[in-house]
Amino acid sequence: MGILNLTPDSFSDGGRFQRPDAALKHALRMVEEGAAIIDIGGESTRPGSRPVSADEELDRVIPLIETLAERIPVPISIDTSKPVVMRESVSAGAGMINDVLALREPGALQVVAETAVPVCLMHMQGRPRSMQEAPRYDDVVDEVSSFLQQRLTACEAAGIARGRLVIDPGFGFGKTLQHNLILLKALHALTTLDVPLLVGISRKSMLGSLVGDAPVNERLFAGIAAAVLAVIEGAAIIRSHDVRATVEALKVVSSVRSVTPH
Numbered sequence: 001m002g003i004l005n006l007t008p009d010s011f012s013d014g015g016r017f018q019r020p021d022a023a024l025k026h027a028l029r030m031v032e033e034g035a036a037i038i039d040i041g042g043e044s045t046r047p048g049s050r051p052v053s054a055d056e057e058l059d060r061v062i063p064l065i066e067t068l069a070e071r072i073p074v075p076i077s078i079d080t081s082k083p084v085v086m087r088e089s090v091s092a093g094a095g096m097i098n099d100v101l102a103l104r105e106p107g108a109l110q111v112v113a114e115t116a117v118p119v120c121l122m123h124m125q126g127r128p129r130s131m132q133e134a135p136r137y138d139d140v141v142d143e144v145s146s147f148l149q150q151r152l153t154a155c156e157a158a159g160i161a162r163g164r165l166v167i168d169p170g171f172g173f174g175k176t177l178q179h180n181l182i183l184l185k186a187l188h189a190l191t192t193l194d195v196p197l198l199v200g201i202s203r204k205s206m207l208g209s210l211v212g213d214a215p216v217n218e219r220l221f222a223g224i225a226a227a228v229l230a231v232i233e234g235a236a237i238i239r240s241h242d243v244r245a246t247v248e249a250l251k252v253v254s255s256v257r258s259v260t261p262h
Helices: 020-032 054-071 083-092 108-114 140-157 177-185 187-193 205-210 220-232 243-258
Strands: 002-005 038-041 076-079 096-099 119-122 165-168 198-200 237-239
Touching: 002 020, 020 038, 020 054, 038 054, 054 076, 054 083, 076 083, 083 096, 083 108, 108 140, 119 140, 140 165, 140 177, 140 187, 165 198, 177 187, 177 205, 177 220, 205 220, 220 237, 220 243
Parallel strands: 002 038, 038 076, 076 096, 096 119, 119 165, 198 237
Antiparallel strands: none
């Protein structure tokens, strides 16, 4: 899943792809590099970020979704928590919804139930603006798993078929470095929920802190290591800023795992 943020304030590429021509070019490049999904976001969810209005978010994402739907052969995902943005984005051509709030906004379950597209449910403790202010867990793996199971149950009760559901443990969303490392090491435990697992660690601060406080644009190698570990532990989708490098690394993983010894 290639990341395309149409925001001025995202932690990694904020402001780089606000111009329509730059956004289109980047999306096409990610598809060429092997992205199987393009994830478009119109509102930053980095720690400390402030929300934007639905109208502003729609103005950012809808024109590009309409353009890309006619230009690329892979699904478009809309990264949003607002029901109106979900509805309008799917109408414009999006084929997936990626929600950091796991459809907890009023009306979100109903809107998604009325669409025919998959949805990713993410775990987050708190909200983006305050989520990194001393997050606490008794057992991070158990609590994340329990939350995601509850959201899966809520979705099915709302009429969203389990075959449309994907889960994301939410690395960096209301979690310390230790919480993130524990989750990555125990990621396979989440596969018992029996839905595809999406992991987004690309360029996140947890990686920077592990390799000498590396700045955002110097976390590629750490991100590749994390992506490989995640897939080995059961992740089905890797959300990344660095598509080509990630695709090539995961091709090696896939080839080794699929080979039949003589």
